Amino acid sequence: MAVFVCPRCAHRVAGAERAEGHQPRGCPKCGFGFVFEMMDDYYAGPLTALICCDRQRRVLVAGHSATPITGWPDGDLIGCEVAEALGLGFPGAADDPIARSLEWGVRVLQEPCTFRPYGVDEDRPAVADIFPAYDDDGGLLLALTPGMKE
Numbered sequence: 097m098a099v100f101v102c103p104r105c106a107h108r109v110a111g112a113e114r115a116e117g118h119q120p121r122g123c124p125k126c127g128f129g130f131v132f133e134m135m136d137d138y139y140a141g142p143l144t145a146l147i148c149c150d151r152q153r154r155v156l157v158a159g160h161s162a163t164p165i166t167g168w169p170d171g172d173l174i175g176c177e178v179a180e181a182l183g184l185g186f187p188g189a190a191d192d193p194i195a196r197s198l199e200w201g202v203r204v205l206q207e208p209c210t211f212r213p214y215g216v217d218e219d220r221p222a223v224a225d226i227f228p229a230y231d232d233d234g235g236l237l238l239a240l241t242p243g244m245k246e
């Protein structure tokens with residue numbers, strides 16, 4: 097059973113895998129138009145920002161907690177290159193984890209990173225989870241949780 101996560105409200109929905117058809121059409125809780133397929137169950141905490149991007153890493157949805165965490169005004173992140181807009185840095189990674197996820201279709205979990213909230217002049221520590229999209233459009237879901245890795 098696949099699990100789908102709503103990028104807007106982080107509600108989890110169980111359903112058939114996309115490949116088998118009958119995936120949930122949208123979020124039954126908040127009515128958002130699509131839900132993101134996860135290979136394994138994933139729980140986004142209240143302070144986890146969920147951001148969907150397209151294959152070119154442009155933000156499609158600045159969803160759950162994205163505004164309070166990133167400081168970006170609602171809607172202004174849409175269309176921005178995600179790593180640039182959020183000032184993302186991955187000091188411990190040998191490569192760019194976003195590129196790795198997009199190119200190889202792999203999940204990147206619990207990757208320590210830094211980001212720079214909108215209008216703030218310093219980097220903040222955070223942990224990134226990156227999930228590749230399984231639909232034909234590609235893209236990814238970035239889950240950004242401020243704070244140090246536990």
Ligand SMILES: [Zn+2]
Pocket residue numbers: 102103104105106107123124125126127128
């Ligand atoms: Zn929802």
